[in-house]
Amino acid sequence: MQDFPLTITHILRHGQEIYSDSEVFTWQGDSARRASFGDVAARAGALARGLSGLGVGDSDRVATFCWNHQEHLEAYLAVPCMGAVLHTLNIRLFPAQLAYVIQHAEDKVVCFDASLAPVLSRAGKEALSKVEHFVQIGAGDTSALDEVTGRSPLLYDDICGGNVRDGEMSWPDLDERQAAAMCYTSGTTGEPKGVAYSHRSTFLHSLALLAACSTGLTEADRALVIVPMFHANAWGLPYGGWLAGTDLVMPREFLQAPHLARMFAELSPTLGAGVPTIWNDLLHYGETQTVDMSSVRALTAGGSAVPRALMEAYEERFGVPIIQAWGMTETSPLAAIAYPPRGTPPEEAMDWRAKTGRVVPGVEVRVVSEDGAVLACDGQSLGEFEIRGPWITAEYYKTPSDRFHDGWLKTGDVGTLDERGFMQIHDRSKDVIKSGGEWISSVDLENTIMGHPDVIEAGVIGVPDERWQERPLACVVLREGANVSGEDLASWLEPRVAKWWLPEHWVFVEALPKTSVGKFDKLTLRKRYAEGSL
Numbered sequence: 001m002q003d004f005p006l007t008i009t010h011i012l013r014h015g016q017e018i019y020s021d022s023e024v025f026t027w028q029g030d031s032a033r034r035a036s037f038g039d040v041a042a043r044a045g046a047l048a049r050g051l052s053g054l055g056v057g058d059s060d061r062v063a064t065f066c067w068n069h070q071e072h073l074e075a076y077l078a079v080p081c082m083g084a085v086l087h088t089l090n091i092r093l094f095p096a097q098l099a100y101v102i103q104h105a106e107d108k109v110v111c112f113d114a115s116l117a118p119v120l121s122r123a124g125k126e127a128l129s130k131v132e133h134f135v136q137i138g139a140g141d142t143s144a145l146d147e148v149t150g151r152s153p154l155l156y157d158d159i160c161g162g163n164v165r166d167g168e169m170s171w172p173d174l175d176e177r178q179a180a181a182m183c184y185t186s187g188t189t190g191e192p193k194g195v196a197y198s199h200r201s202t203f204l205h206s207l208a209l210l211a212a213c214s215t216g217l218t219e220a221d222r223a224l225v226i227v228p229m230f231h232a233n234a235w236g237l238p239y240g241g242w243l244a245g246t247d248l249v250m251p252r253e254f255l256q257a258p259h260l261a262r263m264f265a266e267l268s269p270t271l272g273a274g275v276p277t278i279w280n281d282l283l284h285y286g287e288t289q290t291v292d293m294s295s296v297r298a299l300t301a302g303g304s305a306v307p308r309a310l311m312e313a314y315e316e317r318f319g320v321p322i323i324q325a326w327g328m329t330e331t332s333p334l335a336a337i338a339y340p341p342r343g344t345p346p347e348e349a350m351d352w353r354a355k356t357g358r359v360v361p362g363v364e365v366r367v368v369s370e371d372g373a374v375l376a377c378d379g380q381s382l383g384e385f386e387i388r389g390p391w392i393t394a395e396y397y398k399t400p401s402d403r404f405h406d407g408w409l410k411t412g413d414v415g416t417l418d419e420r421g422f423m424q425i426h427d428r429s430k431d432v433i434k435s436g437g438e439w440i441s442s443v444d445l446e447n448t449i450m451g452h453p454d455v456i457e458a459g460v461i462g463v464p465d466e467r468w469q470e471r472p473l474a475c476v477v478l479r480e481g482a483n484v485s486g487e488d489l490a491s492w493l494e495p496r497v498a499k500w501w502l503p504e505h506w507v508f509v510e511a512l513p514k515t516s517v518g519k520f521d522k523l524t525l526r527k528r529y530a531e532g533s534l
């Protein structure tokens with residue numbers, strides 16, 4: 001067989017040539033700006049020429065500090081295909097973490113949204129002075145950034161302008177194993193760690209997204225990409241969608257429910273991808289406002305456990321399935337997706353869909369005990385998931401870690417695996433509640449509590465207990481005007497979970513703290529508890 005290199009350049013060419021009239025929509029607040037794949041590819045070529053002109057060479061890191069939009073997609077295509085490495089910076093990192101990752105990745109160029117200049121400036125002089133060029137996308141006041149960097153940024157349109165040419169761009173030949181992109185973990189459980197994706201891993205992961213047993217992207221689809229492009233490559237949708245000719249709808253900073261509802265109504269996406277908190281917000285908005293999801297065939301959700309109650313509510317209200325998937329920055333991210341196995345009667349489908357997911361073709365997962373023994377795939381034996389495959393990272397960028405051994409990655413997620421490859425995550429190992437020598441799953445408790453009609457959000461942490469070592473504390477956000485107590489919730493919960501799981505501590509809060517990628521921030525909850533402010 002031919003040894004054809006698996007590169008993003010092929011992905012770029014395929015979308016450009018075969019699906020040149022597929023489109024990218026960028027929401028502008030009250031309507032969408034649109035561009036064909038053919039135009040976007042031409043502009044990606046122009047961007048690559050412009051970046052070369054700035055001295056960007058092989059393996060240099062070009063960072064983005066952007067919302068999801070057309071120019072971000074152009075960078076997704078241009079930077080890897082010119083042989084450089086696209087580093088998608090998380091715009092919601094704390095300033096110190098942002099400074100750390102910019103320096104750790106040694107970003108040479110940062111392309112940023114003008115509206116985010118003040119946020120970027122918070123990375124500080126030390127980190128930003130090492131960046132050679134700043135490239136501004138869109139109009140806006142960048143003075144906060146200019147003050148810190150001591151210069152004005154270049155303009156994206158100037159860099160591309162004049163460089164847009166008709167005809168084929170001659171992209172360089174690349175080694176499929178060279179780095180194409182990098183992304184740092186969001187630091188939910190510590191300092192952000194860098195993951196470098198190769199062309200090969202991205203190519204294979206994109207094909208996996210097209211498989212009918214995963215998201216099954218095709219030219220007939222239009223995907224609303226709510227998950228940020230800095231969060232594990234927007235779950236692979238930009239590359240997968242481009243390869244399949246799927247229209248992409250980019251919401252920019254308009255992530256609030258009223259905007260999303262308009263995007264659904266006016267742009268008729270067939271797919272949407274976002275974390276459960278986004279879908280939860282839209283659900284509550286839909287209680288008083290019209291949300292038209294008649295164009296949607298499925299929504300995907302992941303990043304944290306998807307409450308069953310949320311999936312049921314979507315079926316009931318919008319007639320739309322939410323499909324749960326599991327993955328990590330380290331796994332590109334798609335690794336498991338929850339479709340019921342063959343022969344499942346309709347009334348049992350939700351039992352399967354509420355599980356974390358079924359391992360996708362191409363990756364292997366196992367469950368390992370604390371002493372390293374591989375456990376049975378029986379749906380019962382509880383241990384840490386380990387994973388391997390061609391789109392699973394083999395190391396962290398320049399950061400030694402004991403999470404890699406014998407070709408496997410230790411995920412830090414604890415759960416069970418059954419003989420048919422269905423994973424059920426009980427918890428992150430750091431969040432599991434150890435009570436009287438047994439483990440309580442904070443995720444299960446949260447999901448069950450969120451099934452209560454008056455509860456909007458629930459986050460559960462373990463708090464120290466003299467007798468049991470730890471006991472669960474539930475922080476709950478109630479629906480406006482609801483009048484329920486902790487005791488009411490506990491008695492509602494009693495028939496639904498094991499008796500010894502019942503939280504005896506209930507705290508009502510206005511909102512739960514969230515991490516930079518929209519997960520319940522348990523580090524902050526624990527800190528608040530330790531300080532006595534819960």
Ligand code: ADP
Binds near residue numbers: 188304330428
């Ligand atoms: P970070 O590790 O910085 O939080 P990631 O997005 O890479 O950022 O997080 C991956 C983690 O998210 C997984 O290890 C798992 O704990 C959690 N996760 C992702 N999808 C699911 C899911 N469907 N159910 C439960 N947990 C999930």
